Amino acid sequence: MSLDIESIRADFPILSRKVAGGKDLVYLDNAATTQKPQVVIDAMTRYYEQSNANVHRAVHTLAAEATEQYEAARDTLASWFGTTRDNLIFTSGTTEAINLVAWGWARSNLGAGDAVVITEMEHHADIVPWQLLAEEKGIEIRVVPIDTDQDTLDMEIFSASLSGAKLVCVVHTSNVLGVANPVADIISQSHAAGAKVLIDAAQAAPHERIDFEGMGADFVAISGHKMCGPTGIGCLLATTGCIEEMEPFMSGGDMIETVTMEKSTFASGPQKFEAGTPKIAEAIGFAAAADYLSKLDMEAVHRHIRGLATYTANELKSVHGITVYGDHSVADGSGVVSFLHDTIHAEDLARFMDAGGFAMRTGHHCAQPLLDAYGVTSTNRVSFYLYNTQQEASAFVEHLRYIVDKFGG
Amino acid sequence: MSLDIESIRADFPILSRKVAGGKDLVYLDNAATTQKPQVVIDAMTRYYEQSNANVHRAVHTLAAEATEQYEAARDTLASWFGTTRDNLIFTSGTTEAINLVAWGWARSNLGAGDAVVITEMEHHADIVPWQLLAEEKGIEIRVVPIDTDQDTLDMEIFSASLSGAKLVCVVHTSNVLGVANPVADIISQSHAAGAKVLIDAAQAAPHERIDFEGMGADFVAISGHKMCGPTGIGCLLATTGCIEEMEPFMSGGDMIETVTMEKSTFASGPQKFEAGTPKIAEAIGFAAAADYLSKLDMEAVHRHIRGLATYTANELKSVHGITVYGDHSVADGSGVVSFLHDTIHAEDLARFMDAGGFAMRTGHHCAQPLLDAYGVTSTNRVSFYLYNTQQEASAFVEHLRYIVDKFGG
Amino acid sequence: MTWPDALQEAIDTFADVFDPMERYEMLFEWAADVNELPDAEWNDSNMIHGCQSQAHVMCHLEDGLFYMRGGADAQIVQGLMAITCLAVNGRPPQEVVELQPTFVDEMGLKASLTPSRSNGFLNMFKRVQDEARSLMEGA
Amino acid sequence: MTWPDALQEAIDTFADVFDPMERYEMLFEWAADVNELPDAEWNDSNMIHGCQSQAHVMCHLEDGLFYMRGGADAQIVQGLMAITCLAVNGRPPQEVVELQPTFVDEMGLKASLTPSRSNGFLNMFKRVQDEARSLMEGA
Numbered sequence A, B: 001m002s003l004d005i006e007s008i009r010a011d012f013p014i015l016s017r018k019v020a021g022g023k024d025l026v027y028l029d030n031a032a033t034t035q036k037p038q039v040v041i042d043a044m045t046r047y048y049e050q051s052n053a054n055v056h057r058a059v060h061t062l063a064a065e066a067t068e069q070y071e072a073a074r075d076t077l078a079s080w081f082g083t084t085r086d087n088l089i090f091t092s093g094t095t096e097a098i099n100l101v102a103w104g105w106a107r108s109n110l111g112a113g114d115a116v117v118i119t120e121m122e123h124h125a126d127i128v129p130w131q132l133l134a135e136e137k138g139i140e141i142r143v144v145p146i147d148t149d150q151d152t153l154d155m156e157i158f159s160a161s162l163s164g165a166k167l168v169c170v171v172h173t174s175n176v177l178g179v180a181n182p183v184a185d186i187i188s189q190s191h192a193a194g195a196k197v198l199i200d201a202a203q204a205a206p207h208e209r210i211d212f213e214g215m216g217a218d219f220v221a222i223s224g225h226k227m228c229g230p231t232g233i234g235c236l237l238a239t240t241g242c243i244e245e246m247e248p249f250m251s252g253g254d255m256i257e258t259v260t261m262e263k264s265t266f267a268s269g270p271q272k273f274e275a276g277t278p279k280i281a282e283a284i285g286f287a288a289a290a291d292y293l294s295k296l297d298m299e300a301v302h303r304h305i306r307g308l309a310t311y312t313a314n315e316l317k318s319v320h321g322i323t324v325y326g327d328h329s330v331a332d333g334s335g336v337v338s339f340l341h342d343t344i345h346a347e348d349l350a351r352f353m354d355a356g357g358f359a360m361r362t363g364h365h366c367a368q369p370l371l372d373a374y375g376v377t378s379t380n381r382v383s384f385y386l387y388n389t390q391q392e393a394s395a396f397v398e399h400l401r402y403i404v405d406k407f408g409g
Numbered sequence C, D: 001m002t003w004p005d006a007l008q009e010a011i012d013t014f015a016d017v018f019d020p021m022e023r024y025e026m027l028f029e030w031a032a033d034v035n036e037l038p039d040a041e042w043n044d045s046n047m048i049h050g051c052q053s054q055a056h057v058m059c060h061l062e063d064g065l066f067y068m069r070g071g072a073d074a075q076i077v078q079g080l081m082a083i084t085c086l087a088v089n090g091r092p093p094q095e096v097v098e099l100q101p102t103f104v105d106e107m108g109l110k111a112s113l114t115p116s117r118s119n120g121f122l123n124m125f126k127r128v129q130d131e132a133r134s135l136m137e138g139a
């Protein structure tokens, strides 16, 4: 099945926008957040216009409809991610999902001297929570470096760092380099060493189906907004065993069983970690995004995105003064291309590209240690998604050549 | 200025819905969550259709628009709540706001033996976080009881409990009784005793303008969804001094200054507590809700709601077998009326009312200790908002009389 | 799904009634016919958790067939228990385990009014099936 | 707001240009005319924090009037500094403190492209005003 990109584009209202004095918007900042198809926007509007009510606790029609839709969203997403509703905890995104593992699981299951393995390739969301926990609990953090020649994790050091580790936290797919890590190998080695594994799938989930049970990780963190869903929602997938080992993180309504002034007891399962009025419309929108993606051939989507990234990386390499980071010849990975020009400042380049209608990102991409490893403080980054076209990629390269010719002297 | 309720109703699309086989929806579960006016729904749709991008970090047109709208939302809300942008931290709601005070402020500023004063009138969201903190840090919790004859806090015990207290956490307006507590008095007594004050304004903010600086509390917690805003958003208002005393809670992107593998430094101000991709559309929708309310005469709104509640409470008192909780003759307070029939089970009553098109709540309202104080395990609760009419209140009373006549024998 | 005759009859009768209030009244009439579990027999071990109302159920086998009695303080829950009795009593426990709870929806009784974990009816139905399963295994 | 003549002239010229690329090119031409702070004088104390680019500014009073020089590694930031020089140099520090940064928007230069805390231009402008304020108080 091949993709009909034009019909996909028609599903995304924002793509017909003009910017920079009438130019077509070419949105190439998808690793930061993706655009939303009409069906996702409509699902939330419909909820607010027809069924809005607080969930779980009331005996009236709207509350019943809202609860059914909210819990159906959990079912839809759980099945899209290869698991069941009892293993999906709604969070506000990947960041909160990782914090939930740190505060809810690691904090009560790890102690002084226990080691947590992370990598130099992690997003700040998968670094800072561990640093804060390490400070508080005397946990040891071991960092697996990047082999900057291969643009991959140094798997020898990874293996060596596992001895006595209790938790391994690895980004599935880098948001800067686009490389996908050998997740299956990482999980099986970690498990063999007796460590649990947390996979940051923020960049992977938009591109390929996450099969939680097949993958075998203990925790997987995902953001809705990076996969056609709304802002403010994401989830943590966790095994039943791990959920049972977790202590409450946020507390309040909806996560309790009974409350007295002396002592409270807690709900079991995902509910225990979903305090307060839930992100109801957001969960419904997130599920609509999964439904939308489920109608596409995700392997074709992945091939399409990779094709654009590989093309762009190769073209950029031939532009005078441009350095491309990461290896775009490998088959997996995402649609991210990071690069720098040796004389045009990244911020200038981004503004020049914006003036041509091209939205790309500039900065440290919340991955300062990774950039440090490459000896830079920021990169320009384009990232593709399912609605981007070959024509857009070509136009991007062309405008960039023009800029470099003009200002790169 | 009097309110034009019919024109207000026309702003809320859901109010024209039919339920229970064609009956008009009479939505009286507003203390749980309010309905959304079209302008709020549209603000979010417009954001997704025209300006969606991740905020704060990119140099392109959409990112600039998204950031401007998101930060303008902060300005709008800060000014609506009588403070400035540097004192407003976005959270997912009241629950997260209170947890942020517990984990971000109390956890690093209170120690073993320090006392936190709470009340029997609190919502679980303002009880459970303190219990968990107390367990961890050896903090003492002092509980101010309700005087169930007066339906008010026992202010003598309140005053007596202040000695040596470091933090006082009080619900502004009860979600079960509708009573408003003497917040000004509570704050001045607490400050005199050297304690900081957290006010749970989940039920107050929808009804009256919260003037943070005028009120003088140290922390105020608010939910968007209870005041015409979307789900998944709320805020914590906090003084600059308190914000400076707070340690990071959730961590990751957007709240850091620099990250290295050895150590990270943090942003200052609200940003430090807003880790990860923000709830962008939600913030914009929440601000649209404040804009909507700002066009109404909030004092007239409050009078209108109080009028409906007082009428309903009085009528219900005259229905055979009904007990009404709380004192509805006082001028402040919200639009909540809790009651029980002595033979018709609360759940049956709610279903019978639902069959007539009336959405009311049944249960413990996440305030089990309060219900314990009254010796009940659940109540029926109706709660009014600005779009409810006298006609709806009358129809409610009439249908209830019919039910009681039929099944209350 | 095809239902036992007595249940199908109930479904048909209820489905004819358009007004939800009337359906509730009809439910109470049906409920009156079915053997209730009196308060006196309510205890912690036969209590159903996770309901807004107090609800209790006792089950047993007779000649290898399944029978339940139920009691609740909420009348509608009591009525739904009566309907459940129609659905399960006198059937082999294996069939009880395989039954779908959707008959209540077909009757227009909106069991889903208290959805998810506080859904009294679904919690009750699950408990009945659990009992059928363990009676079957015990047999 | 009324602007100093030199600035108003710049605003008018820029506002006439529709294409953003052309505006940037024009910005670089103007920037060439204005005295830059050379790399050699960049240090921690004159660095502006919170920019994506490296940016430095030095300010002083001459006969009671305010003067700044600025340097940045990003050309556009350098250009915006040059425009800011047009806006502030040779004016009483009090006027500098009261100036609104909106002239950049009027020029269609979208200073807001890097909004909030990472907005290099706004951080720079704020720094210039802070310097003007302290020079004024020191005077």
Ligand SMILES: Cc1ncc(COP(=O)(O)O)c(C=O)c1O
Pocket: A253, A276, A277, A278, B031, B032, B092, B093, B094, B095, B096, B123, B125, B126, B171, B173, B174, B175, B200, B202, B203, B223, B366
């Ligand atoms: C008084 C009070 N506090 C706190 C909350 C919790 O608010 P949320 O669920 O929006 O976090 C509520 C609402 O349920 C409430 O009424």
Ligand SMILES: Cc1ncc(COP(=O)(O)O)c(C=O)c1O
Pocket: A031, A032, A092, A093, A094, A095, A096, A123, A125, A126, A171, A173, A174, A175, A200, A202, A203, A223, A225, A366, B253, B276, B277, B278
């Ligand atoms: C690899 C990776 N991890 C974590 C995150 C954080 O996701 P969010 O900001 O949605 O919480 C991101 C996105 O910025 C990411 O790319």
